[in-house]
Amino acid sequence: MxxxxxxxxxxxxxxxxxxxxxxxxxxxxxxxxxxxxxxxxxxxxxxxxxxxxxxxxxxxVSGNDRDANSxxxxxxxxxxxxxxxxxxxxxxxxxxxxxxxxxxxxxxxxxxxxxxxxxxxxxxxxxxxxxxxxxxxxxxxxxxxxxxxxxxxxxxxxxxxxxxxxxxxxxxxxxHPSLRCASYAPRITPRVLYNQTWKPVKDTRTAMDKVLNKVSRKPTTRASTPRIVPTLYYPERISPGQNLPLSLSISNSRQGNDDQVQCHLDSLTVIISTYTTSMCGNLFSQPEDNVTKHVTCISKHDLNQPLPFDTLAKLTTNFRLVDDAECVPTFNTYTISRHYTMTIAVGLQYQNQKFTVKATTPLEILPRIPRADITGQISDHHDEVPIEPLPLYEATEGCGESAPDYDTVYSLTPTSSRPYSFADIGGYGTPLSTSASTSGVATSISELERPTYNPRATWYL
Known part of the structure; x- marks a missing residue:
């Protein structure tokens, strides 16, 4: 300037x-x-x-594509x-x-x-x-x-x-945009994965055996093999810091199968992907940049957790998105957009066979919940310890008896206490009593802990 x-x-x-x-x-x-x-x-x-x-x-340049980087x-x-x-x-x-x-x-x-x-x-x-x-x-x-x-x-x-x-x-x-929701509780969406129906035991019969069994109406072992249909439960919209519940249920679409062998949950993987696009230029030339990032949030293996049929099983407890600079709310404007997807991979085990159920769903990240509303929410997670509020402050009347003098309490020989305990500290104290009294140490000298000097000790004030 x-x-x-x-x-x-x-x-x-x-x-x-x-x-x-x-x-x-x-x-x-x-x-x-x-x-x-x-x-x-x-x-x-x-x-x-x-x-x-x-x-x-x-x-x-035509003919010089190999030199384009330079x-x-x-x-x-x-x-x-x-x-x-x-x-x-x-x-x-x-x-x-x-x-x-x-x-x-x-x-x-x-x-x-x-x-x-x-x-x-x-x-x-x-x-x-x-x-x-x-x-x-x-x-x-x-x-x-x-x-x-x-x-x-x-x-x-x-x-x-x-x-x-x-x-x-x-x-x-x-x-930062405001959250426009009447209720902050996430809405759970079920998704039946019919295209990932699992048949644990492969049917090894030939076409002729199948025809003969149908004609003779002989019972086969095929009826004892379940046909597992998985259903995932997940929220489509979530705020940073809010619990993101994931659940799974499996059903047997083959009726008349009473003696079912129980399935087990073998593994769980949750990946959240971020997609950012930006475009600039004119009508005839519009270069677009795409930035993709994948973050593995959960990766668990060898869980061996029982998974009964027709029962909703929780896959996660207290799973939350970190409220940081990367967790930007979903948005799309004139030349920039940002959105997310969540990939859930669940490993199932039936007897000695394993199968993986995988689904990718859009995930809309909402603006963060105001701090005042977070404080007023009551946690409903069974794995969290309930927090008891501190007792309210109650004023009490001060005691009329003065505290004993420091030198008197810790002296090794009986001495008389001084009436002006705080008067010698820089002149800021005021007399607490005008009458001198004589008091002795109640603890014997042998029971007192003598101070020791350690040159290597470090003091923090």
Whole structure:
């Protein structure tokens, strides 16, 4: 900044790292310090929500595809405003050398204001119409220079008369959407896996044997072999920190099978996959970056847990998503989208045979539950120890008897206690009693523990 150039700064009330939600108000001040007289053309404040996608692609030359990695790369960048609220602070004004301050107040809107054309042709993963605000988001893609950014900020622009540079100041705000649910309890969805029906024992009879048995109506061992149909129970929507219950039930679709051998749960694997896509460019060239990440949350083997037929068995207890920077709520905006899937693999064992039931389901991660609502929830998990609340504080009357003097209690010979126990400590004490009394040590000298000195001891204050 050159000498005499004005400076612009934005200060937000409260904690600058505060996490804002839908409908909340942002208050603060914009400060302008002028070192000399300034001819101000305009001073404006903009409250913006933006969606920025960046990527690069190599230049391919016909006949030189093998050298594509060494060539320069073409940069693509697209910026779309989710909303833009503007306030004019000054317009055509002359300011003297002084420090100026103006207050401002903005409110986070409920949804975006921009609409994309229906001819954009960006696919079903991206929104075209107005939608709820996505959370603050920043991700580096696998392409060199690739980024996907959703940001919210307040920007001040000072435009002066003449050929003078424009001054800017920006204050970034963190935003997280609100949870719009009447009940926070996850809704369990059953899924019958008919296509994964398991026949543990293979039928080794020939076609002729099957015909002869049908004609003669002879009983066969085939009736004793169950046909296992698994059913998975899982939530499709979950919030970070909330219990994610998974259950399984198996049924025998072959009737008249009373002497069933019990199945066992052999293994359990749960994988959560993250898919992030960002697109930028124009109608004819729209490069898209895809970032995929797989996280194994549960991996258990050799469980040997009995699994009766027609009984709901819990696969997980107290399984929760970690509320960190990776656990971003599911969203899709104009050029960026993020969604999740959950893969459940359950190993079953019937006698000496094993079979794996596997299913992949979409998982929508909701915004986190407010802390005040989490505190009010009562845990209903059988494996968790109930927490007893602390007793309420009750004020008690102070005792009229003064505490004995430290030197008197720990002295090795009987001495008289001093009436001014705290008067010698820096002069801050006050006399507790004006009458001196003589008291002796009740414990014999042989029972007292003499202090020892250890030069290697470490003291922590």
């Amino acid at each position: 050159s000498a005499g150039s004005p400076s612009v700064r934005i200060i937000v009330d409260g904690d600058p790292s505060r996490l804002y939600r839908q409908g909340e108000i942002v208050r603060g001040r914009v400060i302008l310090v002028a070192e000399e007289q300034e001819q101000v053309k305009s001073l404006k404040l903009n409250f913006l929500g933006t969606c920025i996608s960046k990527t690069t692609r190599p230049f391919y 060539l320069t790369r073409r940069e693509y960048r697209e910026k779309t405003n989710l909303f833009n609220i503007e306030r004019t602070v000054l317009l055509g004004y002359t300011l003297g050398p002084k420090k100026y301050s103006w207050g401002f107040e903005f409110k986070f809107p409920e949804c975006t204001e921009t609409r994309h054309s229906r001819w954009a042709g960006r696919g079903s993963r991206y929104s075209r119409e107005s939608h709820a605000l996505p959370p603050s988001f920043h991700l580096h893609t696998d392409s060199p220079g690739g980024e996907a950014i959703v940001s919210y900020y307040i920007q001040a622009k000072l435009i002066r008369r003449g050929m003078r540079e424009m001054k800017r100041a920006t204050q970034v705000l963190a935003y």
